[in-house]
Amino acid sequence: MTLAIHDTLSGEKRPFTPRDPSRVTMYVCGPTVYNFAHIGNARPVVVFDTLFRLLRQTYGEGAVIYARNITDVDDKINQAAIDQGVPISVITDRFTDAYHADMDALGALRPTIEPRATAHIDAMLAMIGRLIENKAAYAAEGHVLFDTQAFPDYGKLSGRSIDDMIAGARVEVAPYKRHPADFVLWKPSKPGEPEWPSAWGAGRPGWHLECSAMVETTLGLPIDIHGGGHDLIFPHHENEIAQSRCADHAPVYANYWMHNGFLTMDAEKMSKSLGNVLLVHDLIKQVPGEAIRWALLSAHYRAPLDWTGDLLVQSRKSLDGLYGALQDANTLLGENDYDPEVWDQPQVAAKLTAIRDALEDDLNTPRAIAGLFELSKALRALLNDAGEREALNQIGLYRDALVAAGSLLGFLQVDPETWFQGGADDDLKTKVEALLQARIEARKAKDWPTADRIRDELNALNVVVMDNPEGATWRLADSAG
């Protein structure tokens, strides 16, 4: 099977054909760095990271160029700098670092390129120049505006006509606009705000222009895939298309447009006024990033996703099951050698193929996740009658396959011990080991009251004990919620 992508522009699922298989290009709109990223911001990151992984496996790691911008010039950044009485760069540096740390925690690979808007002002100004030259933009009162009348395809991506937009307009139209739908390419800065000199007066770029310029400079037109949140379709992506195509007389800006669905919090939109903004920065202190990633990928990327405490609990338990199988396999295999003729085994190969097929079918992560469970189930079955010597090869094979399949989705990449005990600090681990040892002694002596009392103590430490004939293992109880 080959990759098929649902393309917003054509409205259909189309087979993916890159312009150049040795240089596959993908651009995703990144953060405006004025605050911590919330869980809704994380959805496109995780979704397109999964696509990035799939593309890299298909075309080769060096053949996929994934650009995700950092918007570091913006009204909200300016406001934050004023509010906190610090230079703009203090804000942007701080939240760029935080963004990296948070997305790393979700298992997202870093993009190939992360262009910053402020490093591409020249390209933006050059683009404005070309737009004016091509009669697709005009200067007025210190602003430069895009002339939407100059672009017949305006509205095609979002499926709306300019007339519809005017009919539904709820904002006052700035007097210097020729047409209500025209949008800003360049605008004057207020005193104290960052500004750059230009032929149209000192000022700063409009947000839509930033992405167009960075796409051109970092990837070159047309790009293969352009992604982002559903809410960016209009006006942001619509405007990007208009600018780039008019600036360069380009017939195509991006060959495939992908948009992830919105995330709601307990069925409500996340908003500051509702006070339900959940920051990744806070969440990863409470639950493993992998469980958050799982929750984000548990629904198809185009479907809406309702974020609830229960979703996180279920996600974590699902991962417990898979890591449990891996742990048991590791325990059994121990130092034993096995023959890793992994990928030629037809039954394993079929299961791996099913997972790949699911992802290649417009990134059907729920189906791919089901495939992970298929592998896990098969691994469990082998573990349950592992008396046979030759079963070790099979177990090793399935164990490796599960980890390999997981890597495609960004799961199962840590040691099971780390997954189950990683939340414990060294003090706790020492304490637990001591209690566990004492309990093993008690059990040997068949002193059940003492054994049970110690287990209660461990439970109080949020530790779950699992006895086995030789001794016992432990894991931290789930505390997600």
Add this chain to the structure above:
RNA sequence: GGCCUGAUGGCGGAGUGGUGACGCAGCGGACUGCAAAUCCGUGCACCCGAGUUCGAUUCUCGGUCAGGCCUCCA
């Protein structure tokens, strides 16, 4: 007001014109000193109405409900 999505079991969530994956939770049993983990077994759903069809959860139309965009927004 304009434009656009979606509605599957207790929960999450795929999918299909012909008896509805997968996961979480539940229930019964096995194992265990008792548990946990694991194993075996098991109950439960396709929003409403009409149409097309031999047959619709799947296609069409209408309705209801929910959500999104039209303004910064993932």
